[in-house]
Amino acid sequence: MTCADTSSVVAYIQGEQGSDVDLVDRALADCSLVLAPGLAALCCHSWFCRIEIRHECWYDYGMAKERMKKLTILVPQDLLRRAERATKKGATPTVRKGLELLAAHDVYDHLLALEGKVKFGLTWQEMRGEE
Amino acid sequence: MAKERMKKLTILVPEDLLRRAQRATKGGATPTVRKGLELLAAHDAYEGLRKMRGKVKFGLTWQEMRGDE
Numbered sequence: 001m002t003c004a005d006t007s008s009v010v011a012y013i014q015g016e017q018g019s020d021v022d023l024v025d026r027a028l029a030d031c032s033l034v035l036a037p038g039l040a041a042l043c044c045h046s047w048f049c050r051i052e053i054r055h056e057c058w059y060d061y062g063m064a065k066e067r068m069k070k071l072t073i074l075v076p077q078d079l080l081r082r083a084e085r086a087t088k089k090g091a092t093p094t095v096r097k098g099l100e101l102l103a104a105h106d107v108y109d110h111l112l113a114l115e116g117k118v119k120f121g122l123t124w125q126e127m128r129g130e131e
Numbered sequence: 132m133a134k135e136r137m138k139k140l141t142i143l144v145p146e147d148l149l150r151r152a153q154r155a156t157k158g159g160a161t162p163t164v165r166k167g168l169e170l171l172a173a174h175d176a177y178e179g180l181r182k183m184r185g186k187v188k189f190g191l192t193w194q195e196m197r198g199d200e
Contacts, residue, residue, distance in 0.1 A: 067146040073161045075168060077136040082172035092142045098167020099144060103151035 002027035007124040015116025028112050140164075 004012075004027065008020040027033035080091065087094045120127075149160065156163045189196075 068143045069146045069149055070141065070143055071149075071160050071164070072139065072141045073164050074137045074139055075161075075165055077138045079165065079168050079172055080138055080140070083168040086171045086174040086178070091140055092144075094171060095140070095142050095164055095167065096144055096148065098164065098169075098171050099148050099152040100167075101170045102155045102163060102167050103148060105155040106151055109155070 002033050004033055006127055010120055010124045010127070013111075013114050013116070013118045014120065025112075025115070028108050033108065033111075 002023060004020075004024050008018075008024050011018060012021045012024040024033065080094070083098060084091065084094045087097050089097070149163070152167060153160065153163050156166050158166070
């Protein structure tokens with residue numbers, strides 16, 4: 001898991017070069033990038049924002065009655081056992097957690113597609129309040 | 132090849148969540164659920180690796196392993 005700072009993500013999105021930009025690219029490719037909430041909020045679009053994902057989860061599970069789908073599937077016993085060990089929960093929450101991880105992939109793909117296509121009005125130093 | 136033991140699961144999942152996950156895998160419900168379980172199972176491996184931190188001594192340096200020395 002890689003926690004990217006503001007400067008690296010901004011440099012990445014702006015298409016700049018550098019070792020940190022390469023790291024961001026690699027972390028995005030294997031879905032191991034973590035964004036600071038402030039940075040995510042700054043770039044708040046439907047495809048980008050972890051806050052939105054959290055909000056959606058909170059809203060879905062806590063406030064509104066969401067539409068559910070009943071699935072009957074065959075899964076390898078050993079795979080299910082290992083996944084349940086990781087989540088320390090039963091089959092249904094484990095499957096949901098796995099689906100949430102996959103749904104997050106979509107967000108990362110959108111971010112990958114943005115490389116070099118966005119220009120920010122502020123520099124990363126200004127965003128941090130350093131200037 | 133051994134035939135792996137399977138388990139039949141009947142679960143309720145949010146429609147929207149399933150749709151977004153399927154969009155990411157570009158597959159059906161069953162392959163999508165399996166892929167999600169595989170991701171979670173991999174977390175277990177990462178945890179195992181983290182627990183090893185500082186507890187293992189290698190007989191070779193990383194440069195020797197890479198063949199750099």
